Amino acid sequence: MEQRLANSWRQTVNEKNFIVNALLSELRVDGRRPFDYRKLTIKFGKDDGSSEVQLGHTHVMAIVSGQLLQPYKERPNEGTLAVFTEFSPMADPSFEPGRPTESAVELGRVVDRGLRESRAVDTESLCVLSGKLVWAIRIDIHILDNGGNLVDAANIAALAALLTFRRPECSLGGEDGQQVVVHPPEMRDPIPLIIHHLPIAVTFGFFSNENIMVIDPTHHEEAVMTGRMTATVNANGDVCSIHKPGGEGVNHRVLMHCLKLAHVKAGDITAKIKDAVEIYNTQRALRKIKRHSSSVALDVGGTPAKSGEKQNQVDGSQLPQSKFKDEASSMECDATSSGQEQNNKRDGVSQKFIGGPSSWDPYSECVNPDLLKASLASHGPATQRTQKGSRSETKAEEPPQEMKIDSSPTDAGLAAAQNNEGKTLKDAVKPKNKRKKKKVSSNSGN
């Protein structure tokens, strides 16, 4: 044990004096001004509810997960929120694995207080069955690299993860309405948490000279500073929590100045978090539409076959997008009913498809040519029917056409099929009213 402590980093007296002297002239060792934040980068992982934040050299990861558990007895109608902090030994040579140290516990408590006491996360919406089952949200914060100011970075990571977390939708069922059914994400879209405001933690460091104060200290500065304060403020100007655990005594005027600064910084950081979450949400929506669009293509190739032979439907489902089989089968059920939402989805889908090959799934291989000819042949009579149908259904022909167009260059044996496609290709390019006339002529030509 002593050997390990001997190996941890100790700051030299020269370093200390250098840092303090530089601060006397309002310069910091990394070139910042005293009230500047380091560069903040927010990234998200593949799953909902996982975020990675880099604040200068500090690297923190937060993961949000939810479970259905019993609520606390005093609060039967509210969900629960728990923050777990892991000071991973990879972040700093002095961090030991095992029980959390007091600084880890302190960090967890500061983040927790900012979220819980200020009611940033709406816990009443997490209640499923009053007194029996509520959603218990668990935030795991992993510190990967300690470059100083872990509290701020961990707070931002936790907020970003909470904003992108989606919990599965559940409904009450059963005879007495007491059974809870949790719908898997493939069946029903998971829903986001309700977050009222974003409490941002801003950490200040005080040095032995009363007038020196810095924001966002690095770990070198943390070893020198004699007092610290973390103010958790939101963009509306509400102070959610102030945490000043002992240390150097500070004049109240300095404290007021700190709070004003914290308000300004909170506004900046809130804007950055919201931008990052926006980008993630649009990417997520695009990913979902890509999945649905490939499955719609699969489906439309399959539905005219349904009217024809049953065999084609089986072949249709064996097309390379077998990954989307589950969604395709559910989409097929919708297609037979041809409800409003299906048409809306197809509208959205076909608009995306105007991009063509760039939105195409790169993993699909070339289509079996016999399969293609068979489905095209059965697709022919279907076009007559669909042109009389709603406008959106004709648009739905674009996806399978584009699909076949993309795959035909890869398979030379589709030359015959391409002639058949030649007329429908032109139809895809020409505007809709002209397209209908073309179809009539092509059908009369047939």
Next chain:
Amino acid sequence: MEIERPDGRSPNQLRPLACSRSVLHRAHGSASWAQGDTKVVAAIYGPKSGTRKNENPEKASIEVVWKPKTGQIGKAEREYEMILKRTLESICIRSIYPNTTTSVIVQVIHDDGALLPCAINAACAALVDAGIPLRHLAVAICCSVADDGYIFLDPNKQEEEKMKAFSYLVFPNSNVSVLPERSSQEGGEPTAHGIITSVTHGAMSVDDYLHCLERGRAVSARLSEFLRKNLEPKSSSESSRAG
């Protein structure tokens, strides 16, 4: 009959690999390794003085800490730590720094199948980044056996659950000689060609296992090329991709 994998890969095709070195600033060496969606970050601190009680003080020892993405540390994590420790001890030259401990910390960022091989690859790259002297590099691969005896490489999580059995295999990397003629000869001098580590899950026949070994060794050549290219000292960027 053509076997189709859910994401469209062929049975011998690996997922896209991505490796970055020096991702952390405090650690002495660090690397992140991603195979498809499975991503692991490894950090190395060391060598530090002193060994633990049960370790042999005449040799350098390695201590592994495995951090899962979420949840408590349980028996599975301890098993991973033990396998990683033994694997890395066999590739390090332990006689150089006796009575020291090198800490390897592995953090799981995302688990989408073949987690242990990914971690072993990340730890090996991190060891190189830290400058710890190694005998040779280790490349790890996961081979899975389906019910009909067909072998798939690098399964993702869904595939792993459906397979009859799968095995994690670690091979030493293929050697490239300084003299250009020698490197083309395969049956040159007998350096380490053996399997460093093999962990299997599920029951498979002996033939299946031997096929896994063959396939694994064939792929390890590709992986070691990628690893070698990636670990070359670069002037500017720290990350590279291969697919």
